[in-house]
Structures are given as C-alpha cells and as structure tokens.
Amino acid sequence: MRHCKALSALTMALLLAACGGEQDATVLLVGPDPKLPEPQRGLLPSMNIADPASWGDRTPTVPEGYSITAIAKDLQIPRQTLVLPNGDILVAEGRGGNAPKLKPKDVIAGYIKAQGTTSVKGGNRLTLLRDADGDGTYELQTVFADNLNAPYGLAYHDGNLYVANQDSLVRFDYQDGQTEASGPPVKVTDLPSAINHHWTKAMTVSPDGRFLYVGIGSNSNITERGMEAEVDRAMIWQIDAETGAHKPYATGLRNPTALDMQPGSDQLWAVVNERDELGPHLVPDYLTSVREGAFYGWPYSYWGQNVDDRVRPQNPDLVAAAIKPDYALGAHVAALGLDFSSPVMGPQFAEGAFVGMHGSWNREQPAGYKVVFVPFSNGRPSGEPVDFVTGFQTDGKTMGRPVGVTVDPQGALIVADDLANIVWRVTRTP
Numbered sequence: 554m555r556h557c558k559a560l561s562a563l564t565m566a567l568l569l570a571a572c573g574g575e576q577d578a579t580v581l582l583v584g585p586d587p588k589l590p591e592p593q594r595g596l597l598p599s600m601n602i603a604d605p606a607s608w609g610d611r612t613p614t615v616p617e618g619y620s621i622t623a624i625a626k627d628l629q630i631p632r633q634t635l636v637l638p639n640g641d642i643l644v645a646e647g648r649g650g651n652a653p654k655l656k657p658k659d660v661i662a663g664y665i666k667a668q669g670t671t672s673v674k675g676g677n678r679l680t681l682l683r684d685a686d687g688d689g690t691y692e693l694q695t696v697f698a699d700n701l702n703a704p705y706g707l708a709y710h711d712g713n714l715y716v717a718n719q720d721s722l723v724r725f726d727y728q729d730g731q732t733e734a735s736g737p738p739v740k741v742t743d744l745p746s747a748i749n750h751h752w753t754k755a756m757t758v759s760p761d762g763r764f765l766y767v768g769i770g771s772n773s774n775i776t777e778r779g780m781e782a783e784v785d786r787a788m789i790w791q792i793d794a795e796t797g798a799h800k801p802y803a804t805g806l807r808n809p810t811a812l813d814m815q816p817g818s819d820q821l822w823a824v825v826n827e828r829d830e831l832g833p834h835l836v837p838d839y840l841t842s843v844r845e846g847a848f849y850g851w852p853y854s855y856w857g858q859n860v861d862d863r864v865r866p867q868n869p870d871l872v873a874a875a876i877k878p879d880y881a882l883g884a885h886v887a888a889l890g891l892d893f894s895s896p897v898m899g900p901q902f903a904e905g906a907f908v909g910m911h912g913s914w915n916r917e918q919p920a921g922y923k924v925v926f927v928p929f930s931n932g933r934p935s936g937e938p939v940d941f942v943t944g945f946q947t948d949g950k951t952m953g954r955p956v957g958v959t960v961d962p963q964g965a966l967i968v969a970d971d972l973a974n975i976v977w978r979v980t981r982t983p
Contacts, residue, residue, distance in 0.1 A: 582837045583938055587881040589856060593832030599917045605671070606950035608973055613953065614944035615979050618899070621942065624684075624691040624967075625976040629676030631969040632753070633811075633890070633957035634976065635707035639729045640963060642682040642691070644976055648675030649703030649719035649752035670954075671972050677701045679716065681732055682976065687963075689980065698725065698734040706756025706812075708765060713794070717754035717767055720746035722792060741765070742797035745785045748772045751826075753889075757812040758794070760819055765792040766802060768809030774829050775852045775864050787851050789823065789843060805849040805875065811891035811957070813906070815842075818932060824888040824908055825878070827855060833916040838888045840908060840927060840934065841878035850875040880934040885913035886921030890958035890969070894926070897964040899981050905929040907941065907966060909955040922946040924955050924968055942968055942979060 582589065615621045625631075628646055635643045678701055683693035698716075706717030714727040716738065723738035744754055744767065751770025758765050771787040772778055789809055791802035808826040815822055821843040827836035828851070836855040848871055850857065852864045857877035860867065882888050890909025894902050905928040910921035924942035927934050945953040953970040961967055961978075968977040 582834060582881050583883050585880055585934060587837055587856070589837075589859060590832065590834050592835055594830070599833055600915055601913070601917055601919060603912060603914065603919070603922075603946065603951040603954070603972075604949060605972060606952055608952045608975070611944075611952065613942045613968075613977060615942055616901075616940075618982055619979055620982050621977055621979045622689065623975045624689075624978045625680070625682050625694050626974065628680060628974040628976065629673055629678070630671060630971050631680075631956070631974060631976055632705050632971060633707050633755075634959045634967045634969050635709060636959055636961045636967065637709060637727070637729070640684065640687075640961075642959075642961075642967060642976070643697060643707060643714075644680045644682065644969065645704040645707055645716065645957075646676035646678050646680060647701065647703035647705070647719075649705075650749050651752075671974060673974055675703060677703060679704060679707075679734075683732070689978070693732070695732055697732065698738070701738075703752060705753045706767060708756050708758040710758045710762035710794075713762070715741070715756065715758065715765060715794070717744065717756040719749060719752045719754060720744055722754075722756070722765065722767060722797075724794075740797075741794065742792055742799055744790075745769055748778065748782055750778075751786075751808045753808075753810055755810050755812045755823070757814055757821070760814060763794060765794050766790065766812050766821055767792060768806070768812055768823060770808035770810070770826075771851065775861060783852075789821075791845075802845055803843045803847050803849065805847075805851045805853075805871070806843075807851040810889045811909075812843075813891045813893055815932065816893055816895070820932075822891065822893075822906070824882070824891045825849070826887055826889075827884075828852070828861065829885070829915055831861075832884075833918070834884050837881035837884050838886050839878035839882055840880040840888070840891070840906065841876075844876065847876045848874050849878065856881070880927060882908060882910070882925075882927075882938070883920055885916050887911035887913060888921075889956045890924070892958050892960050892966075894960055895962070897962060898960060898966065902926050902939075902941070905934075907958045907960065908938070909958040909968065911954050911956060911971075912946065912951070919946055922951065922954065924958055924966070941966070942977070945970075945972075 678699035681697040703719035755768035912922035925938040
C-alpha cells in the first residue's frame, strides 16, 4: 500500500509539473547583463528525470580540431580532478550529504534527482592516474588514499596536497612520483557538516600557498530550516594553511561549487548554484570574481538587488549592499566545475574559463549537461559561452554528467563524469 501511495504522489507531482509548462523554454539567461523574467511560483517546480544510459561505443562531442578519450573508467563517483607537478592526475571520488527532507515536495524532488545519478557507491578516496610515456594512455589507475569522507575540493602547493572532505580540510605530504599517500592525512580544520544539504566543499589555494579558499553551500533553498542552520554557510572561507584559522572571505553565495585563481591576477573566481522554485528561467547560476568582504545576495535577494519575497524577515541593508555577479550561466545548469584556460588549449580557447555544467532536474527542457568555455578579454568575461564538450544528453537519455574540469599544462582538458564514472581527456588533434 505504501508503495502505491508513493507512486501516486510521484505521478501527481509529474502531472502537476507538466501542467505548469515552460514558455520559451529554450531561453537561457547568459552573459553579464541578463534580462531577468518575473518569478513564477507554483505548488511544485517543473521536474524532468535525467534518464541514464550507457555510452556504449559513443563519446561526447568536441569542436573540430579536438578529440576526446576516456582515460579512466569504473570509478566511484568522480567529482574533481587535480593535475600534479609531474603530470599525474588525482581524482576525488565520493558522495556526501545527509540532510533530512522537510516537505513532501522534497521527497518527490529527491526521488526524481536520484533517478539521474549513478547507482555506484561513492569511493571516499583519491585515485591516481599516470601516463608514464606521455602517449595519452593512462596505464596506471591506483588508489592514492582511501577512508576519506566524501572528498571534493583538491589543491596542491609546494609539497602539500590538500583535500576538502565534506566535514574537514586535511593535508597530505606529497613528493613527486608518489603513487599512494605515505600516511594518514593531517587535519587542517573542521568544516561545517551538520545537516549538509549542500555538502560539496570546493577549494583552491592562493598563489603563495598561504591561504586556502573553501566554498560552503547553504543548508536549504531559501532558509527553510531557519537561519540558525545557516551559520558559517553560503559563503567562502579563507583558511590559513599553516594554522587552520579561518574567516568569512565573502558571503551570500548560496552554493559555491568550484573555485579558481585567475592566472596573473591572484583574483579568486567562483561558480555558484543559485536558488530554485522561481520558475524555469530563474535564478541564473553564475560565474563571478569574488571580492573580499562582499555580500552576494543569498537569501534575501538574487542577481544584485532583486528581492526574494519568500524570505522572512527581510534585510534591506544587506539587499542594498548585494553585489551583482559578473556573468550569468543560465538557470538551473548546475555549474560544478571551473578552471581557467591557457594557450595550450588553442587560440580560440586560450583566454577564458571552462565551466562544467552537471545539468538541471527542475525544468521541462533540460539545461546544462555540457562543458562550456566563457571567453575573457582584459581579464573579464566577454561574449557568449561556447559549447566545448557536449552530447552528454540526447534523445531523452543521459549518458554522462560533467562535474570538475581541469586544464592540464600538457595541453588537455580533463573532465570528470560522475554518472558514467569516467574521466575524459580532450586534446587538440595533431
């Protein structure tokens, strides 16, 4: 009987979502000055299951003049990658989060989202990939460290390998050529992990190695659990790498899922997943430079001073101070990867940032499910995003979902696919 009731609830939810419809559903709000539509509120958001399918003998699509190969398979939920100084690649694998569902719609949404993810158990480990002879085939695939807790963010500086688990930031000693950790990690500091609605802890390191920056997502969509559950959340921490002392670097970022330092400027950038349930075209996820001490709106407003009247009580002073992000990526694309490019990726993609888009679940017409390149000019985003790796979803089936993206100095883009449990490598063809 319970099974039948669950199916009835799910069927009703899907019907309600379908009845809502999406007008002009192909529109994606992108760029530095998107024209935001009016919010659309309803009983439930539109929902669309990302129906998984095998790649078989297919591969993702890349631009002419580039090729793509799978350099690692049978992983256990690869999230982010890191290229080490000797060219080895580390892959963080895991699945985190333990937030209880608040409302029936959360149960329904959770069920739908789960249908579009892998059934593989998260590895809670780092896997090392090595191409010893430089021929593009990574003949070594071995566990570098295990017994971690949903590792996600990775960073390296001067013999120190940092890993952001869902509950703590830890450090390994590292020497070039190591294929496994020489001992257990040392804890640098605890990270907020109670409830852990948004569990991923993105990370990057300052060029001088003094500070680590960790993105900590909110514990709700718009404070449904109360502001007490949001203490130390929806922000980026600046952490002293030596002592573990930390402070808020920037706040009001609902879910900063990837961080990177812009080469040559020491400027921190982030991609951020914005709030849900305001319609298929709100609110755009975004790419932005991150100013120290700045407030970016969540939960009181979005895209600058656009007030979210669902949040009570409001805070007009913070809304007035809210910073507008630099570049809209489109609503619900679920940007989870960010890395700045370099000339090794070819003239067309030499200056700008690659962004991995995991893909939507809450709109009838899917958005994301690809890797895009955001061109930069004079250090700022300029122009529309360019599709770089596509074909993850086609004919109603989803073969893969990109997460982390990493530019390899040897001339490749490394893409973690956490649905197919594959790491892809995109290179220029000779």
